[in-house]
Amino acid sequence: MTEQQITAWLTLSMTPRLSGVRLQKILEYLSPQELLSLSKKELYSLKFTESQVRFLTAKSNQNVDKCLEWATKDGNHLLTAEDKDHYPPLLKEIPSFPPTLFVQGEVEILCSTQVGIVGSRNSSQDGLYITRQFSSELTNVGVTITSGLALGVDGHAHQACLEQNGRTIAVLGSGFDFLYPKQHKSLAMRIRENGALVSEFPPFYPPRSYNFPRRNRIISGLSVGVLVVEAAKKSGSLITARFALEQGRDVYAVPGSILNPNAAGCNQLLRDGAILVRDVHDIVHEINGLVNWSSTIQQKAVLSLPLPVKKEEERGQIEAGNQPILDLLGERPVAVDFLAERTHLPVNQVMMQLLELELQGIVASVVGGYIRLRGS
Incomplete structure (x- = not known):
């Protein structure tokens, strides 16, 4: 892709107060380059706000320039949804897919067969043992392990995969200049050498509490299925599981004692229809069919149609x-x-x-x- 094309994608992805749903509707009719070529009058006709029009028509953007400079350094990759060679096809299929991805490490593994492993940050020793067992055995059958680099289950899933000389992907809730949590900085460096670090946030973007639910949709979006190990009833891992279900992915859960608060989330998932797993064979049996399905997913080209006259934007029903x-x-x-x-x-x-x-x-x-x- 040309620098001009990448610049257009970056500009669109950084446009203030532009929701993912609105962005995808725009991309049904216009490529990012075509959008940036529109006049202010045409942008206003598409219901862009004054601040958005000002941003889209600016002659230069320092934040975009910083991202372009970051992408020139060794080991750094900047992907757009238009990149048919490297942007993960499964991720492109989800609602509100990230228009740009910042990647450090082996960019090719983003298109490999992945299973997401998530769970409690305060997992029990039994939960951590189960996590390492599943991660190791899935790695040994050629599956890439994807998780969120968090303390607890996430970190142990990554570590167990690396100990088996496997490949693992960590999806971040911040930019690369602010690796979080700091305790996992050395683990992140190992993942970069034997897998990939991925973020939808620009390198200079700090961790914010509201970043992490957004991050979770990418973990599930990259994966053919998500395994939840020890999750409390209000755990963020259940957000990942919910995204997985909405994206048509399988959700696997490890059952636990009704007396264990850290098992309440998994037991709830099982009650709601998640797949109960006792060992890795339960997952591999399901994956055999999912791999064939994921291999048939093809990326859709961005349509470039004439500028439409649209009615007021439809919004989803509010629960x-x-x-x-x-x-x-x-x-x-x-x-x-x-x-x-x-x-x-x-x-x-x-x-x-x-x-x-x-x-x-x-x-x-x-x-x-x-x-x-x-x-x-």
Whole structure:
């Protein structure tokens, strides 16, 4: 791809308050380059806000330039959804796929057969043992292990894979200049040498609490299935599992004692229809069919049609459970902690609802929290 094409994708992905759903609707009609060639009048006709039009028509953008400079360094890769050679086809199929990916390491393995392994940051010794066992055995049958580099289950899944000389992918909730958690910096370096680090966030983007639910949709989107090991009832791992189900992926869960709070999430998943697994053979049996399915997925080219005259953008139906949060949002950013306090909901649940609303194009994450988009 040319630098001009990459610049166009970066500019579109960084456009302020542009939701993933809105972005995908735009890409159904216009390529990023075509969009940037439009006049201000045409952009306004497409319902872009004043700040968005100003951003899209700027002659230069320092943040875009920083990303382009980052991509010139050894081991760094900048992918766009238009890159048919390296952008993962499975990820391209999900709702609100990331328009750009920043990658360090072996970019080719993003298209390999992957199983996501997620679970509690405060897992028991039994949970960590189970994690390492599944990760090791899946690695030995040629599966790439994908997880989120978090403490607990994530970190042990990565480590067990590396100990078997396998390949593993860590999906970050920040840019590469702010590896998180800091305790896993050395592990991240090992993954970069024997796999890949992936982020949708520019290198200079710090970790924020609302980044991690977004990160979870990429873990499941890259994978043919997701294994959940020891997850509490309000665990962020359940967000990953929910994304996996919405994306048509299999969800595997390890059962646990009803007396163990860390098993409540997995037991809930099993009650809701997840696949119960006792050993790696239960997963491999399912994967055999999924691998054939994933190999048939082909990337769709971005359509370049004439500029349409569209009616007011349709928005998804707001679930009743999300309404209390939506009622607290306006044009000024509202912090997640404030929303949790006012709604008396756990932070993880608030984050899940905010992400649903963002994917519907109803709210947007900005510096300082979340805002409600106009017309929603």
